Amino acid sequence: MGYRMAVVGATGAVGREILKTLAERTFPVDRMVALASGRSAGQQVSFGDDQVLTVQSLDSFDFKGTDLALFSPGAAISAVHAPRAAAAGCVVIDNTSQFRMDPDVPLVVPEVNPQALARFKKRRIIANPNCSTIQMVVALKPLHDLARVKRVVVSTYQAVSGAGREAMDELWSQTRGVYVNETPPSEQFTKQIAFNCIPHIDNFLGDGSTREEKKMAEETRKILGPDIAVMATCVRVPVFIGHAEAVHVEFEEPITEQQAWEALREAPGVIVLDRREDGGYATPAEIAGEDSVYVSRLRRDLTVPHGLAFWCVCDNLRKGAALNAVQIAEELVAQGLLAA
Missing domain, CATH: 3.30.360.10 (Dihydrodipicolinate Reductase; domain 2)
Structure with a gap:
């Protein structure tokens, strides 16, 4: 059983690394969507060895039906679109600085404080710390x-x-x-x-x-x-x-x-x-x-x-950003906190 997923900021260095890391670690994905700004829409990014994704515009994307989104688009963009995704029922792992010090958003490094994930349901947003x-x-x-x-x-x-x-x-x-x-x-x-x-x-x-x-x-x-x-x-x-x-x-x-x-x-x-x-x-x-x-x-x-x-x-770019975000996703699955 896999998850319906989105990577936001997919054309950036961290976004590409997230896609690469998800594929390398064989995270269970049923559907992957690559999202970025409107000016990047239409570009192509790789997901694994044999899948190429056409980038869609974040502004017009409906997150309803998406289980999990990994965000790395910049804090100002996350401030607008991460809550929008969460309101649509999507779990957000955000790699920007926007939500890190929000008391209702857990700030997680899986090797250090995986127990903090239990608090994510209030906002449906989990923050990735600074690299x-x-x-x-x-x-x-x-x-x-x-x-x-x-x-x-x-x-x-x-x-x-x-x-x-x-x-x-x-x-x-x-x-x-x-x-x-x-x-x-x-x-x-x-x-x-x-x-x-x-x-x-x-x-x-x-x-x-x-x-x-x-x-x-x-x-x-x-x-x-x-x-x-x-x-x-x-x-x-x-x-x-x-x-x-x-x-x-x-x-x-x-x-x-x-x-x-x-x-x-x-x-x-x-x-x-x-x-x-x-x-x-x-x-x-x-x-x-x-x-x-x-x-x-x-x-x-x-x-x-x-x-x-x-x-x-x-x-x-790996443990300092993409890998930590993917490990958070893996820990959500391991703790039974991510429904598919």
Whole structure:
């Protein structure tokens, strides 16, 4: 028995990855519809090895009779169309920032808080966290279960694919242009991204932080616990795919490196690649296309009581977006919460 499904934002990088991931994981689909803006209607996208979908206009699509829709069209579009889909009886998994902090919408990472799905029926909308939050909480969860996280200081090194296909094109064109002394102007970023790092993702807020940094703090607290303090600095780097994070954690209770290693090795969705030698760690270039969060450079942080530090990397289009959404759908099925 399969489900009648729609992918919203199907022509974008995440939307295409959602279609690819659903097919790879053989999610039970009876009917799949690809939706996007009116200007994208008529384009074609692949679903699996042998199915090509013609993109339909989101504005005119009737969600009645659709069991499940995975949204990744941008927050403003989700704000209009996700409630419309839910009102038609469709369950929505939304990958934008629109509903993440809504108290009536569960914010879910299946390896971390699958129990939160029980609350989705009030709005029929489930939120997918920010990509940088997802990989951090997947790594933090087994440690939090051991010793309770008190405070997190994190610096992110985020790939341009997190800003969309046009951002990837800008990195490519600027990199090529540097070699012929014809660097194109910056349109997707505030400064040149090629051969550079930009400590600015999303809009600035009054306290000097950015919205991306605020998202990491608020979402971590909603997922793991309301008393956790989070200080984030989010940086865009000239990498196409794969976010990296340097994470410093202060725990409420003692925790040893050995305990942390063992907990991480047993944790779902985590691969520990940590040899204290040249090359004994994971980098974004190596994990593109992978589903897991890779943890390396685990060590004591002697600057705080009960402190640990680690490095983690993750494919931001896979686990950071598409895969997490598909895993939410799988968990709905496993818990008997999605009727076909």
